[in-house]
Amino acid sequence: MNDVVLYEIDNAIAKITLNRPNKLNAMNAKLVEELGRRVREAAEDDSVKVVLVAGAGRSFSAGFDINDEIEDGTETPRQWRPVLQKDISMTMSIWDCPKPTIAVVQGHCLAGGCEVAMACDLVVASEDAVFGEPEIQYGSGPVTLLMPFILNQRKTRELLFTGDSIDAQSALEAGLVNRVVAASDLDAAAKDLALRIAPTPLEVLRLTKQTLNRAYEAMGLRHAVNSNLEIGSLINGANTPEQQEFDAIASEKGLKAALAWRNERYDSQATS
Structure with missing residues (x-):
């Protein structure tokens, strides 16, 4: 069985790759555990100065794997x-x-996948990348509330209330990504950016990252994330009729059918 997360080191750059390409790198429990472990491994390795986070196949990540939650019967707060x-x-x-991290994004970068990208210090995206947090359309909400600290208030509220997605160029204009390149140039562009950072002494990189993170945390980022955990548990456990219908369709007909039902609800409102 293939590893759900790949890990390699080259020239002081660690590359962590989400490796469920047939599932658009949807993050199940095993992938979540392995991704966290590999990030910690890179953090503790003094030979590593920069960390790339990428996705195998045609997408970075479509988010957390909804099938996990349906199969486990997770319902209450x-x-x-x-x-x-x-x-x-x-x-x-x-x-x-403690080291600079760069998200290398192509295709879908949605929900929890978008949060992973936003947790990185820098984002390099291909022209076909699509960003968004569509959780509200599932009767859910963002798991890690990072977007208010990355985008301006108006854009954050628009994206989180509607669940709409934006293309790579719009993400660049909104400040969600640093660079947009052709798909064929994505890996090279991300590596070039990492190599621009790598000559800096590791201790200087660590301290610079620390002071930048502290600035955001002084603005309340960590408090917001912790508070969102409590509210998110209530949202996901609200068990609204729409949530029940989505789960029922997914259980009986599969996730694809449930997503089609959800999309029809929102598309019909947009065109009415």
């Missing part, structure tokens, strides 16, 4: 809290990594 806590811990391990 009490049941949701430990699930969300594990997901948040993984995302924040990237935020807390």
Whole structure:
């Protein structure tokens, strides 16, 4: 069986790759655990100065694997809290990594996948990348509330209330990504950026990352993330009729059918 997360080191650059390409790198429990472990490994390795986070195949990540939650029967706020806590811990391990991190994004970068990218210090995206947090359309909410600290208030509220996605150029204009390049140039562009950073002494990189993170945390980032865990557990455990219908369709007909039902609800409103 293939590893769900790949790890390699080359010239002081660690590359961590989400490796469920047939599932658009949807993050199941095993991938969440392995991703967090590899991030910690890179953080503790003094030969590593920069960390790349990438996705195998045609997408970076479509988010957390909904099938996990449906199969586990997760419903109540009490049941949701430990699930969300594990997901948040993984995302924040990237935020807390003492070395610069660069998300290398192509295709879908949605929901929890978008949060992983936002937890990175820098984002290089291909022209076909699509960003968004569509959780509200599932009757859910962002797991790790990072977007208010990355984008301006108006754009954050628009994206989180609607669940809409934006293309790579719009993400660049909004400040969500640093660079947009052709798909064929993505890996080279990310590596070039990492090599621009790598000559800096490791201790200087660590201290610079620390002071930047402290600036955001002084603005309340970590408090917001922790508060969102409690509220998110309530949202996911609200068990609204729409949530029940989505789960029922997914259980009986599969996730693809449930997503089609959800999309029809929102598309019909947009065109009415």
